[in-house]
Amino acid sequence: MEVCDIRYGAVQVLDRSLAEDIVSAGGTVLLRSGTILHARHLELLLKHGINQVRVEGWSPMSDQLEWKFHEEAPLFSTHYQTVFSSLETLFEEVGRGETPDAEETVKSFDTLVQDALSHQRVYLVLQQIRGHDMYTYRHSIHVGLWCALIARINGYNEEDVLEFGRAGLLHDIGKLRIPKHIIQKKGSLTDEEFAEIKRHPEYGVELLEPKGYSSLILDGTLLHHERLDGSGYPFGRKAKDLPPAARITGVADVYDAVSSDRPYQQRRSPLSALQLIADELYSGRLCGVFGYPFVSHMLKAYVGADVLLSDGRTGHILRIPMEAIESPVILSGTTIINLKDEADLRILDIVEKQ
Ligand SMILES: [Fe+2]
Numbered sequence: 630m631e632v633c634d635i636r637y638g639a640v641q642v643l644d645r646s647l648a649e650d651i652v653s654a655g656g657t658v659l660l661r662s663g664t665i666l667h668a669r670h671l672e673l674l675l676k677h678g679i680n681q682v683r684v685e686g687w688s689p690m691s692d693q694l695e696w697k698f699h700e701e702a703p704l705f706s707t708h709y710q711t712v713f714s715s716l717e718t719l720f721e722e723v724g725r726g727e728t729p730d731a732e733e734t735v736k737s738f739d740t741l742v743q744d745a746l747s748h749q750r751v752y753l754v755l756q757q758i759r760g761h762d763m764y765t766y767r768h769s770i771h772v773g774l775w776c777a778l779i780a781r782i783n784g785y786n787e788e789d790v791l792e793f794g795r796a797g798l799l800h801d802i803g804k805l806r807i808p809k810h811i812i813q814k815k816g817s818l819t820d821e822e823f824a825e826i827k828r829h830p831e832y833g834v835e836l837l838e839p840k841g842y843s844s845l846i847l848d849g850t851l852l853h854h855e856r857l858d859g860s861g862y863p864f865g866r867k868a869k870d871l872p873p874a875a876r877i878t879g880v881a882d883v884y885d886a887v888s889s890d891r892p893y894q895q896r897r898s899p900l901s902a903l904q905l906i907a908d909e910l911y912s913g914r915l916c917g918v919f920g921y922p923f924v925s926h927m928l929k930a931y932v933g934a935d936v937l938l939s940d941g942r943t944g945h946i947l948r949i950p951m952e953a954i955e956s957p958v959i960l961s962g963t964t965i966i967n968l969k970d971e972a973d974l975r976i977l978d979i980v981e982k983q
C-alpha cells in the first residue's frame with residue numbers, strides 16, 4: 630500500500646485500487662475502498678480538497694484494456710489479448726533457446742494493426758494503460774503499432790504499413806537471448822553487461838534471418854538503436870546508411886519507451902513524450918523526415934482531448950504550439966487558460982472521455 634499525492638502524481642494513482650474508504654469533511658463516503666481510480670474520481674477528490682490517497686497495486690492490464698476500449702474499438706482488447714498471449718509463447722520459446730516461428734503471432738498482430746489504424750483514437754487511449762508488468766510484451770506490441778502508424782502517415786501502401794508494423798513487433802526479440810540476470814538487474818550495469826545488452830539487435834537478426842524474414846524487418850531489428858548522427862549502436866552508422874526501417878523503428882521505440890511505465894522509470898505524459906521526440910528530431914539524432922509528420926499528427930490528435938489540471942479543473946485542449954508542446958491552450962468551462970502563462974499550473978494527465 631502506498632500514499633500518493635494526487636496533485637503531483639495523478640499518473641501514479643490512476644487505475645489503482647483504493648486501499649480505504651474516502652470520507653468528505655461532512656462525513657459522506659465519497660469513494661469506497663477497492664474502487665479503481667479513474668480521472669473522474671481524482672477530479673471529485675480534488676474538488677473536496679482531498680489530495681492524498683492510499684492505493685494498492687495496478688488493476689490488471691486486461692481489465693484496463695477492457696474498459697478503456699469497449700466503446701472506442703470493441704474488438705481491440707480481444708485482438709490485443711490474442712497477440713499478447715501469442716507473443717508470450719513465442720518469447721518463451723526464444724528464451725528456451727528454440728528458433729521461434731512467429732507466423733501465427735504476426736498474423737494476429739496484422740489484425741490488431743488494421744483495427745488500430747481504422748480507430749486511430751485507440752492510439753491515444755493505448756498510452757493510458759498503467760503499470761509496468763509485462764513491459765517487454767507490451768513494448769513490442771506498442772512499438773509495432775506506432776511503426777505502422779508512422780508508415781501510414783508517411784504514405785506507404787497497406788502491405789508496407791503492415792511490414793513496418795511487424796518490424797516493430799519483433800525489434801527487440803534478441804533481448805530474449807540476453808541472460809535474465811543482466812536484463813533484470815536493478816543496480817547500474819557494468820561495462821561488460823552493457824556491452825552484452827547492446828548485442829540484442831544482432832541476436833535478433835540471428836533469430837529471424839534463418840526464418841526468411843524480409844530485409845525491412847531485419848533492418849528494423851538490427852538498426853533500431855542507430856542514430857542519424859552516428860551516436861547509436863551496434864555500429865554507429867550515420868544517416869546515409871540508415872534505411873527507412875531503422876528510422877521508423879527508432880522513432881517508435883523511443884516514443885513508446887518514454888511514454889510507458891517501465892520497470893524502473895515512470896512514464897512521461899504523452900505531450901511530454903512528444904516534446905522529447907521533437908527535441909531528438911531537432912538535434913538530428915532521430916529522423917525528421919518520418920518523425921516530424923508523426924509529431925504533428927499526434928499533436929493534432931490531442932487537440933480536443935480532455936485534460937485534468939493540477940488544481941483539479943478539467944478542460945480540453947484548444948491548441949498545442951509546436952514550440953511549447955507541454956504548454957497547450959486549454960478551455961476549462963468558459964475560461965481560456967494558456968499554460969505558457971501559468972507557472973503553477975500543469976496538465977496532470979490526458980483523461981479518457983467518460
Ligand atoms: Fe532495442
Ligand SMILES: [Fe+2]
Pocket residue numbers: 768772800801882
Ligand atoms: Fe525497444
